[in-house]
Structures are given as C-alpha cells and as structure tokens.
Amino acid sequence: MCIRKQGVARTDDASLAISRRQFVAAAGGGALALATADAATQPAPAPISPSRRLIDTNVSLFRWPFRRLPCDETPRLVDKLQTAGVGCAWAGSLEGLFHKDLRSANARLAVECRQAGQVKLIPFGSINPKLPGWQEDLRVCVEEHKMPGVRLHPNYHGYRLDEPAFAEVMSLATERRLVVQIVMHMEDERMMHPLIRVEPVKINPLAALLPRWKQTPVVLVNALNVLSSDQVAELLAANNVYAEIAMLEGIGGLDRLLTTAPHSQILFGSHAPLYYFESAALKLEESTLGAAARNAICFGNAKRLVPLPGDNA
Numbered sequence: 051m052c053i054r055k056q057g058v059a060r061t062d063d064a065s066l067a068i069s070r071r072q073f074v075a076a077a078g079g080g081a082l083a084l085a086t087a088d089a090a091t092q093p094a095p096a097p098i099s100p101s102r103r104l105i106d107t108n109v110s111l112f113r114w115p116f117r118r119l120p121c122d123e124t125p126r127l128v129d130k131l132q133t134a135g136v137g138c139a140w141a142g143s144l145e146g147l148f149h150k151d152l153r154s155a156n157a158r159l160a161v162e163c164r165q166a167g168q169v170k171l172i173p174f175g176s177i178n179p180k181l182p183g184w185q186e187d188l189r190v191c192v193e194e195h196k197m198p199g200v201r202l203h204p205n206y207h208g209y210r211l212d213e214p215a216f217a218e219v220m221s222l223a224t225e226r227r228l229v230v231q232i233v234m235h236m237e238d239e240r241m242m243h244p245l246i247r248v249e250p251v252k253i254n255p256l257a258a259l260l261p262r263w264k265q266t267p268v269v270l271v272n273a274l275n276v277l278s279s280d281q282v283a284e285l286l287a288a289n290n291v292y293a294e295i296a297m298l299e300g301i302g303g304l305d306r307l308l309t310t311a312p313h314s315q316i317l318f319g320s321h322a323p324l325y326y327f328e329s330a331a332l333k334l335e336e337s338t339l340g341a342a343a344r345n346a347i348c349f350g351n352a353k354r355l356v357p358l359p360g361d362n363a
Contacts, residue, residue, distance in 0.1 A: 103137030105352035106330075107231075107294045108271050108319030111162050111171075112144045116243050121323040124162050124171075131169045134327055137349075138170040138358060140231075142201040146176025147236070153187050160195040172356060174199045174231055178207040179215035185222065192226050198356045199229030201271070205251045206236075212255035217262070224266045229355050232256075234273040237324060250276045253285070260288040267292065267355050272321060274298040274307065283310045292351065294319030296330055304337040304347075313343035317351050 109131070113122050121127040131139055141163055145155040156175040163171035175191035177184055177200045191197040200223060202216075209215045211232075223230050235250040242248065253273070260268070268291045274282065275297040285291050294317040298307060307316065320330035334344070 103349065104135050104318055105349045106131060106136050106139040106320050106322070106327075107269065107317045107352050108296050109139045109171075109322045110142050110144045110324065111159060114144050114324060115148060116246070119323040120326070124166065127323055128166050128169045128171070130322065130327055134331060136169055138172060138352075140174050140199070140352070140356070141171045142174045142231070142233075143176055146178075146201065147203050147206045150181060152176050152178055152181065152184070153190055156187065156191055156195065156197075160197070170358070173197050174201040174229075176201055176203070177219060178203075179219050180207055180209055184219075188219075188222055188226070192228065197228075199231060199267075199269075201231040201233060203233050203236075205234075205248050210252065210255070211259065217259070220259075220263045220266060224263050227265075229267045229269060231269045231271050232273075233271040234276055236272065253277065253281065257284050257288070260285075260291065264288070264290055266290060269294060269317065269355075271319065272297045274303075279307075279310050282307070286311050286315050289315070291315065292317050292355070295333055295347070296321035296325060298333055301336065304333050304339070308339075308343065313339075313346050314351060316347050318348050 109127065111124055111127070113119075121130050141159065143155050143159040145158070146152060149155045152175075156173070159173045159175065163173040173195060175187070175195065175197050177188050177191070181187075188200065191200060200219075202219065204211060204216065220230065232251065234253065235248065239247070253270075256268075268288075270277075270285065270291065270293045273293055274295060277285075282293060286293065292315045293311070295304060295307075296319040298304060300306070304316075318330065318334070320327045322330075334348070337344075339347070
C-alpha cells in the first residue's frame with residue numbers, strides 16, 4: 051500500500067493485510083506477525099453493488115504544473131479508482147487554478163469526464179469571479195456541460211470570502227441550484243514551489259455569510275487539516291455545509307471528527323492524484339463507524355447532493 055507522509059510515498063506490501071489501528075495495537079510485544087497472518091486468512095469482502103460503491107468527492111484531472119504525479123493521466127486515475135471500489139467521482143480541473151481561459155479548461159474537463167469509462171466522473175467547473183465574463187463561464191458549465199456544481203479556489207484566484215465577488219458567485223449558484231466546492235488549499239506548504247506560495251483560504255467570514263444561501267450546498271474541500279474542531283463544528287452547524295476527509299490527519303481522525311460533526315455532513319474524498327488514494331481509504335479502514343455512518347460518508351451523502359441518473363438506492 052502507498053502511504054503519503056510529508057509528500058513522500060512509501061510502499062509496504064505487508065500493510066495491505068492490516069489497518070493502521072491494528073498496526074499500532076500489535077506493535078508492542080512482537081504481535082505484528084501474528085496480526086498480519088491472522089488478517090491474511092480473513093475471507094475477501096463481498097463485491098460492492100453498483101448503487102453502494104464509493105463516491106469520491108475530491109479528485110482532479112490533468113497535470114499539476116510543478117511536478118508529475120502518479121495517476122495524473124485520466125485513464126490511470128480511473129483504473130485506480132475502479133480498483134479501489136469507486137463508482138463515481140466529482141472531478142475538478144487542475145488547469146482551472148492557473149489558466150485564464152476557464153471556458154476552454156472547463157470544456158476539456160467535460161469532454162474528459164464523458165470519456166472516462168468504468169468510473170463515472172462528474173465535472174465540477176472552475177469559476178474565477180476576478181476574470182471578465184465569468185458569469186458566462188458559469189452559464190456554459192450549467193447549460194452546455196450539465197455540471198451540477200462548481201469548484202472555487204479563492205486563494206489561487208485572489209479574492210476573499212467577504213468580498214462582493216464571492217457573494218455574486220454564491221447568488222448565481224443558488225439561482226442555478228448548484229453545489230459549491232470551496233477548496234481551502236491544494237498542497238502542503240513544504241511542497242510548494244518557492245515562487246508560488248499560496249496561503250490557505252481564510253474561512254472566518256463564511257459562518258456569518260452562510261444564512262444568505264441556506265439552500266446552497268457548500269462543500270469544504272481540503273479543509274480538515276487547517277480548521278480547528280471548533281471551526282468545523284461552527285460551520286457544519288449550518289445544515290447546508292459539508293466537509294470531505296482527504297486531509298483529515300491523525301490515527302482515529304474520522305472517529306474524532308464525528309464526536310463534533312454529524313456523519314450526515316461528511317463526505318469521502320481522496321484529493322487524488324495530488325494525494326494517494328490509499329491515504330483516504332485508510333481513514334475509513336481504521337475507523338469504528340457503524341453501518342449507517344459508513345454508508346452515509348462513503349456514498350449516501352454525496353448521492354443526496356448530486357443524484358446519480360437511474361440510481362434509486
């Protein structure tokens with residue numbers, strides 16, 4: 051299994067048989083070998099029905115401009131997701147952070163998603179309210195590409211959440227009944243190019259603004275390692291706010307999160323290909339979730355926000 055730590059990948063085949071929680075418990079007293087052997091004898095899990103496959107709400111397509119990434123080609127990413135039991139993924143565009151012609155970037159995203167194959171990729175267009183004609187970009191996303199949501203990068207695009215530009219995006223998204231993803235940051239600062247140092251989005255104004263858009267689902271992306279538990283609880287107190295788990299840190303992190311956040315507002319996300327998919331999957335594996343919470347996080351909450359065609363489960 052590939053494990054990400056401070057931007058470094060490490061391959062450890064033995065870890066396939068045990069979870070991180072089991073490893074910590076077994077590390078003392080030389081019990082690791084016994085735990086590994088015991089886990090290896092367990093029967094393979096039953097196949098996941100199509101209606102109950104993972105929905106990954108945080109993947110990105112195309113190239114990150116500062117380094118090559120595993121699975122930064124869509125066919126390879128789709129193969130990874132399919133092997134991991136993902137049936138659907140919400141996909142943004144890495145081009146959307148840096149390109150000025152977002153209409154073309156969003157069009158490429160829509161085409162790439164249609165051609166994905168075995169995993170249904172749902173495109174979330176990039177909108178930059180600092181660019182002229184962004185309202186038309188949003189219209190094209192909805193009317194021509196049939197996108198159910200948009201992905202915002204306020205820190206890369208240079209605006210704050212308390213600026214009129216953000217309010218206008220939210221108002222149009224509300225009119226269009228869109229899901230709005232606000233990406234807090236993209237990578238650990240230690241991985242950033244020295245000439246491109248981008249601070250996380252300052253989220254503080256959002257709680258006071260949310261009552262203006264009660265009907266608009268807002269998904270906080272890559273947020274759980276920069277927000278305190280109090281901030282998460284305050285934001286999720288608004289029933290239309292959700293958070294995905296890609297950057298949730300620490301052993302037992304998901305269990306801790308659910309002591310202050312309802313499972314009905316937590317989504318599965320991997321941040322692939324910038325992060326290894328296995329890192330997000332391990333968060334589920336090591337948790338002690340009951341069936342209702344696990345199903346909600348893995349697919350139920352996402353399907354409620356973006357229903358899948360023909361899926362009545």
